[in-house]
Amino acid sequence: MTYSKKSWEEKLNHEQEVKIEDIPEKWAKNIGHGKMVILTPMIIDSFIKKIPQGRVTTINLIRNHFAREYNVDMTCPITTGIFSWIAAWASEERKENDSKDITPWWRVLKEGGKLNPKYPGGVKQHASYLEKEGQLIMKGKYDNSWKVKDYEKHLMDIK
DSSP states (O other): OOOOOOOHHHHHTOOOOOEEEEOOHHHHHHHOSOEEEEOOHHHHHHHHTTSOTTOBEEHHHHHHHHHHHTTSSEEOHHHHHHHHHHHHHHHHHHHHTTOSOOOOGGGEEBGGGBOOTTSTTHHHHHHHHHHHTTOOEEEOSSSSOEEETTGGGGBOOOO
8 A cells, every 4th residue: 555645735625624622631730620622724714814915923822712702711822833834835835836826824823922943944935925015024132033123013913
């Protein structure tokens, strides 16, 4: 039996449903009991496509938005991160195939305005795309991470 590796686009479009589950016990010890939503890659991709040029957001702000939207205590941090990663890689895959359907994944930052080394091309490509849109990139003062300077001033207004 041969196994063929799924493309990023196939991972993005994998049929699945939104799930509401109890917050895992190991997390509940720190954050309390409650409900969390597990989204889908397509929901994350669609949200990222709504971030306008010149604006950014953080993965945690996205999670907070969907927790409010689904009326739960939190959005799963693990799957949200993975799904943003899938959206980014699928977009780059489409770009390589000359598609105009590009998801501006570079507008999604880690907490504190940090760039994500797991995105396509690592921090270097993340920085390059942001700089093309006028964002200033700087090295962290106390850590070696790269950040968008004054990212708070460029945050997308999430309703």
